[in-house]
Each structure stands twice: as structure tokens, then as C-alpha cells.
Amino acid sequence: MVVFGKNNGELFLPRLNGTQFSNPIQLANSGVAYVTNWTSADIGSKGDTIMVVFKSYPLETGSMFLVRSFDGGATVQDILEIEHQQNGVAWLPSLEMDDLGNPHIIYMGHDQNWTNPHYYLLHSNDLGALFSVAQNITTSIPEEACDCCPAELVLSENKQVLLYRNNNQNLRDIFGVYSNDNGQNFSSSTNLESLDWLVMSCPSTAPDGIIIQDTLWSVSASKASGSYRIYLSKASLNSQIVPLYTDTLLGPSQQSGNQNHPRIKASSEYIAVTWHENAGTNYDVFVAVAPSNQPLALYDSKINVSENLSGNQIYSDVAVLGNKIHLVYQDNSTGSVIYRSGTINLTNQLNNTNQSMLTLLPNPVSDICNVSASSPIKRIRLFDQSGKYLATYHFNGKQATEQLHLHLLQAGSYFILIETNSGQEKLSFMKI
Secondary structure: OOOEEOOOOOEEEOOEEOOEEOOOEEEEOOOOEOOOOOOOOEEEEEOOEEEEEEEEOOOOOOOEEEEEEOOOOOOOOEEEEEOOOOOOOEEEEEEEEOOOOOEEEEEEEOOHHHOOOEEEEEEOOOOOOOOOOOEEOOOOOOOEEOOOOOOEEEEEOOEEEEEEEEEEOOEOOEEEEEEOOOOOOOOEEEEOOOOOOEOOOOOOOOOEEEEEOOEEEEEEEEOOOOOOEEEEEEEEEOOOEEEEEEEEOOOOOOOOOOEEEEEEEEOOOEEEEEEEEEEOOEEEEEEEEEEOOOHHHHHHOOEEOOOOOOOEEEEEEEEEEOOEEEEEEEEOOOOEEEEEEEEOOOOOOOOOOOHHHOEEEOOOEOOEEEEEOOOOEEEEEEEEOOOOEEEEEEOOOOOOEEEEEOOOOOOEEEEEEEEEOOEEEEEEEEEO
16 A cells, blocks of 8 residues: 655555556545645554545644555545644644554644644544544653654554654754553653754654664654764663664765655564665665664665666655565656565675775774775774674765774774775774
8 A cells, every 4th residue: 555645635545456556546635635745644554454644734724634444445434534632733643553453643733823833642442433632742852843844653562652853942853752651651752863953944854763672773864964864773662762872874975965754664574764865966765674683784785776767766665574675755757656666685785895905903903093995984883793883983085094093992802894985894803
């Protein structure tokens, strides 16, 4: 199932039957659904239960609606108005389905005149027929929600995390608000990025996330470094949400290039992240893939999935089932929504060419060492012998030799991954 809209406010739901999509069911007529290139309807599923949530015009007073199908999208049972209990504006709805097929919907609520933006959560225990009273779950965080950045709710068993962009006097990092009692109480929150991105206007780009056991993996776009980059963040989920680290995925071929609008999904076997980025004037869609038990491999994966390499292919989304990956994106050249699928077959994605030019001296190292690579160095990531991530060193990508200060590192065996202008390289060393 794919949900897509048109600029005139129409909304459609096509269904893949074998190798072809059916004629789409029209969910909203012209002028009804709020559709933009950065946010629109959201879709969720559990088995044959499919649900779609969308906002209707006018923005100030229009309702939010829930579409339900219980036969895998072959037919739509009904379109229900969602009672949001807001005196002001309610918009930017997004949903997630729990293991029983119940929808949980988040939305941004304002007071009158578009003031005081916060995120609210609605729970349903009867497949969306009725919803609980709305919970304001962002009141504990300083300042307010970034007022035109969509949010995402991530569910796993009794764990629920709201991912959203905060606006603390124009510092706009991604925050997580956490519940470990099925969304009854959201008592723990934190800045998942700590990038201190200062931007005066709303960036209109959303986070996304998955939960694997007791770990939250989230993706977002930020221009904190000067150009938009995709960040992958890790946080632990127990009694509280605790950020562990944030780092960028592989960047564009040009330093001035930009990446944006990441989405992440996982099966029991694999994780996939998709985003779009530009090289020159063209945008293409990329994915990074990794085994579910080795999420750090996402940092070293990058595959161009755009069939058309001219024009702009943007705003992608991804789903993973087993080792199958499914992608949709917008092709501006044809004005079409493109669907692609494939099989994940991972190989060693490290670039081991020119290994003779890769050195770390001295080795063993006691304090300071020089790393030389086959081309200019953009980033070096440090890991212990077991593969545990320890630190990242960022460089300007203008020289092939850089210096590392390792005097605080304990004695032992380590390795580094060096990202250069030509790819990835790996090198082991000893610390004494």
C-alpha cells in the first residue's frame, strides 16, 4: 500500500497486486486534504489492517480524519473524523500501529492564532473507533515545538517514543519524549542530537526512528555543520531515555551538497535508511542498509536507488520485510510516484583499494599519531576491538594526512574507519 497526494488536495491509496498497482482508491477530493512536499497523509499497518490519517482544509478549522481498511487495502471501510479536543489549530497528524492493530496518533496543537505549539497524543484500544483524551506530551521540555516540522511516534511493546524537533530560541535539535508504560506517562525526555543547530526559519524536516530491544535508533537532517547532513543517533531505553551518540551517515560527493528527509525502518533481519541528496543541481534517492544486529554498519553503507539520474528524485520512504526492501519516492521529471523493490544482499562495503597508501604512524601509538590515506580525509571514526563505537573526528576534506590525539585512550587494540573523498578505509592499531 502507498498513500500519495496531489497539490490540489486530492489523496489516493493504490495497492500492489503481484507486479502491478491497482487503480487507486480516492480518499479525498480536490481541495480537501492538506498536501505539501514535506508533509501529508501518514500510513500504518498491522497484518491486513491498514490505516491512514490526514489533515483537511482549511488549516485553521479543518478536521483530521482516519481511514480504515481491514482487508489489506482492497476496500476502505470508513473515513472517521478524529476528535482532537483543541480550541485552536490541530494539524500535522502522524500515526503508528501497535501489535494489536490499534492506531496511536500524534498531532501538533496550537492555541488560537497559531500560538503555543505542542505535540499531543491520542490512544485507541478499539481499532480506531474511539480515542482517549489528548495528552500534551511536550510540556516538560524548554520552549516549544518547531512549529512546522512533523514528528513521529515509535512503538515497541510497552515502549513509546515521540520524536520531534524542538525550538529553544531558534536552537532546533531533535528531542525524544519517552514512555515505558504503553504511553500512559511520558516522564523522561532528552536532546538526542545536541548539535545546537541555530536557524531562524522553520526547516520543515522530520525525524524518524525504530526501537530494537532496549535501543532507539533515530535519523534526522540538520544543517548544523553548514550543509544539510543525515544524522543517525543512538539512545538507550530503560527507565529513562539516555542519548549515547550521534554521527553523520556518508555524505554527498560534493562538500557543498545537501541531504534531507531521512526515513528508517527495520525487519528482524535488516535496517534501512533512505534520504535524498544532491550532486550539483540534481537530487537522487539513496539507501543505507545494515543487519539489525549491527546497526553501526549503516554508517558505511550508501546505495543510489534512483533509476532516472537526471532531474530531481526526492521525498522517499522505505519499508523492510525480511530481506526485502520496498521504496517509494517522487520523480519530479515525470511528476510520478515511483515504487522500487529489491533484495538486501550485504557485502563488505569498505573500499580497500590503495591500501598500501593507508598508514597510521607510529603504531603502536602512545599519544599522537598521523593518519595518511589515499585521498583527502573527511572523517575518522574510532572503535574498540569488539566494534564498539568510541569517537568521531571531523576534518575539512582538503588533505590526506591528519593528526589524532589519543592520550586519553586506554591501552589495547582498536581500529579506525577513515572516510575520504574516494570512499571508506579501515585500519587497526595498538595503543600503549
